[in-house]
Amino acid sequence: MSAVDSIPYEALGRPIRGPEALTSDWSRLWHLTFNIARMQWKLRFFGSALGYFWQLARPLMMFAVLWVFFTKIGHIGSGPDSRPGQPNQFYGAQLLGSIVLFTFFAEATGNAVKSVVDNEALVRKIQFPRLVIPVSLVLLALFNLGLKLLVVFIFTLAAGVHPMLSWLELPLIVALLAVFAAGLAMLLSSLYVYFRDISPIWEVLSQVLFYASPVIIPLTTVQAKLGPALLHIYMLSPIATALQQFRHAIVTHATPSAAELLGGNLPLLGPIAIALATFALGFVVFNRTAPYVAENL
Amino acid sequence: MSSQVENPLPAVVARDVSKTFRIPEQQVHTLKERALHPRRKISYQTFRALNHVSFAVAPGEFFGIAGRNGSGKSTMLKCIAGIYRCAGEIWCRGRLSTFIELGVGFNLDLAARDNVIMNGLMMGLSPRQARKRYDSVIEFAELEEFRDLKLKNYSSGMQVRLAFSVAIQVDADIMLIDEVFAVGDAAFQQKCFDVFTRLRDQGKTIIFVTHDMQSLQRFCHRALLLERGSMVHIGDPADVADQYLEINFGRHPDVAAQEPAHAGDGDARVADVWVEDDAGQRTSAMPQGQRLTLRALVEFMVDVEDPQASIYVLNEDHVAVLVAGTGLKFERSGQFAAGDQVLFSFTFDNVLAPGRYSPLVTLAHRGAGLDVMDRYERGFSFVVSGAGAQGGLVDLPVNVEIERANAGVAQEVQA
Numbered sequence: 226m227s228a229v230d231s232i233p234y235e236a237l238g239r240p241i242r243g244p245e246a247l248t249s250d251w252s253r254l255w256h257l258t259f260n261i262a263r264m265q266w267k268l269r270f271f272g273s274a275l276g277y278f279w280q281l282a283r284p285l286m287m288f289a290v291l292w293v294f295f296t297k298i299g300h301i302g303s304g305p306d307s308r309p310g311q312p313n314q315f316y317g318a319q320l321l322g323s324i325v326l327f328t329f330f331a332e333a334t335g336n337a338v339k340s341v342v343d344n345e346a347l348v349r350k351i352q353f354p355r356l357v358i359p360v361s362l363v364l365l366a367l368f369n370l371g372l373k374l375l376v377v378f379i380f381t382l383a384a385g386v387h388p389m390l391s392w393l394e395l396p397l398i399v400a401l402l403a404v405f406a407a408g409l410a411m412l413l414s415s416l417y418v419y420f421r422d423i424s425p426i427w428e429v430l431s432q433v434l435f436y437a438s439p440v441i442i443p444l445t446t447v448q449a450k451l452g453p454a455l456l457h458i459y460m461l462s463p464i465a466t467a468l469q470q471f472r473h474a475i476v477t478h479a480t481p482s483a484a485e486l487l488g489g490n491l492p493l494l495g496p497i498a499i500a501l502a503t504f505a506l507g508f509v510v511f512n513r514t515a516p517y518v519a520e521n522l
Numbered sequence: 523m524s525s526q527v528e529n530p531l532p533a534v535v536a537r538d539v540s541k542t543f544r545i546p547e548q549q550v551h552t553l554k555e556r557a558l559h560p561r562r563k564i565s566y567q568t569f570r571a572l573n574h575v576s577f578a579v580a581p582g583e584f585f586g587i588a589g590r591n592g593s594g595k596s597t598m599l600k601c602i603a604g605i606y607r608c609a610g611e612i613w614c615r616g617r618l619s620t621f622i623e624l625g626v627g628f629n630l631d632l633a634a635r636d637n638v639i640m641n642g643l644m645m646g647l648s649p650r651q652a653r654k655r656y657d658s659v660i661e662f663a664e665l666e667e668f669r670d671l672k673l674k675n676y677s678s679g680m681q682v683r684l685a686f687s688v689a690i691q692v693d694a695d696i697m698l699i700d701e702v703f704a705v706g707d708a709a710f711q712q713k714c715f716d717v718f719t720r721l722r723d724q725g726k727t728i729i730f731v732t733h734d735m736q737s738l739q740r741f742c743h744r745a746l747l748l749e750r751g752s753m754v755h756i757g758d759p760a761d762v763a764d765q766y767l768e769i770n771f772g773r774h775p776d777v778a779a780q781e782p783a784h785a786g787d788g789d790a791r792v793a794d795v796w797v798e799d800d801a802g803q804r805t806s807a808m809p810q811g812q813r814l815t816l817r818a819l820v821e822f823m824v825d826v827e828d829p830q831a832s833i834y835v836l837n838e839d840h841v842a843v844l845v846a847g848t849g850l851k852f853e854r855s856g857q858f859a860a861g862d863q864v865l866f867s868f869t870f871d872n873v874l875a876p877g878r879y880s881p882l883v884t885l886a887h888r889g890a891g892l893d894v895m896d897r898y899e900r901g902f903s904f905v906v907s908g909a910g911a912q913g914g915l916v917d918l919p920v921n922v923e924i925e926r927a928n929a930g931v932a933q934e935v936q937a
Contacts, residue, residue: 232532232535232537232578233531234535234537234611236531237531237535237613237615238613238615239613240537240611240612240613241602241604241612241613241614242604242607243601243604243605243606243607243608244604244605244606244607250646252648253643253646253648256643256648256649257643257644260639260640260643260649261640264629264632264636264640267632267636268629268631268632346623346626346627347626347627347644348605349600349605350605350620350622350623350626350627351605351620351622351626351627351644351645352603352604352605352618352620353644353646419551420551420552420553420556421551421552422552422553422554423553426553516607517607519600519605519606520543520606
């Protein structure tokens, strides 16, 4: 092929690099992620007339059941942060908020697990930054969370909570959860390509996480049983820290903040580091597998 | 390539591109299996889909990649498109648009507008560009009245129109097109072809993957033929088409040649049958339109008087497309002694439709030709290549005329 030999290869610039998790064009990555999430959101809400209602129905029903059960039948709502013998009057708001936050986490990770495989048609036929797939689902879950938080705030206000300056901590709490969830979303979605039982395994694990996290049971109740050393380990979970901080900052300062529970701000670096490490691990794994996903589906 | 001299930098270059797929012999798709058999080594079969492929496509060139199923042509396209990572280097100089399947990523629950904009974003447009493109897409697809309808309420024809419009209304310099044109009716195909012509005239660089030799020859300036991942030929589309058909039908001339079957009383024996081209060269593949000579070498075991040789050219369906014999021209073919070797030749213009043919030769005693000395079949086959197949058993030169029968003035069109 003399025609090919005579090409000045140096003048051609950089050769293409094949499929990647990222792209050098950050705005493309963002627009794509945002719009996929937006379209999915649109689908859920405008697909049925009661779309918004159905989005809320699940966490609300769950809340109603748990609330009735744990405040009227079993008395979990009573704890050190409530006056002796009386249930914490804000337990309801705390429970609802915790359910909504945990649902965000479960939704983001659960939907992401199969996402890369489910989008096989796209992955095999269009070149685009692969990372968009799991991350857009986390973003979609964030959109949903935003809507549900509206209800949580209405409920909280109705429960007699007055607006507080510490409400401004909410973005940080959500960010901690979102970073953790995004890391798991990337990790799980790329592992699922190779191990299809990741999906049922993760379903079970997130069930376990639900009960292991201080969603229903206030940490102050757990604290007494755990002792300080175990509590520190327990609070390494970004979910536990985020939920506890939510109970404190958004609902009532009668509930100790995460830092107060751990006796200082420094231990808070633990869950933050874990969330960031999960994110980094998820990204590295996803980035490694992304170039070969199309041929392994 | 003269065009490359004018534009020293090609638009697309592939240099020594190879792609190997690893196919695990046992699909281990679960953690459970890995946990139960941690030490089981996963053995892979490697499949080489592309083998050191290099080519350059000049800006504005319509470049075809042809090959049979599994030849690696689609893999090549996906490597250029950045969907597969491959060994070797590929350069794409300009904005790329890939067009591997119609309507990839369409969501039937979304309206046309959302789908078109999403598709634009996937292809790398900014939201503003994507919105701008939307109008031209809808216009081209002639779906202005249905712009807010969900895609699932579109007829399948409307969906295809939208998908096609989305695909071609791309402001790209380099377009990668796979065989999307296998779908659709004749009118749709014609529309595609019109667009191809337009794109070519606009000077877009197009890489077109196909196994349809007619469209290859119709549109491509140059073409590459792949076979089992390796480059067979690069150059004129007509040559590529010829070689493609040769590969397709005559790839294993030896495999096709079985032990010949003989029948008859054995007074003579057909020793060999072959095909020669115009220049007298033995060949197993003949292009359509050339003069073709079928020869049969016969050995007589006994003294024979006026034997008759006949040849039946059977196609793959065992239909005798052509039958010829010595009986018509030579009523008395002569005296032959035991041990004589005689060559019977049948020459004709090759009007056979492209495909594989197997000659059947009979040698009979004088008379009605029923008293057979030897009947030779299945021992040899040859392939006719050609791109102008019309679908008949043979492609005879046909004079086509169109005349207006009702009007006073007859209009004649010579084809």
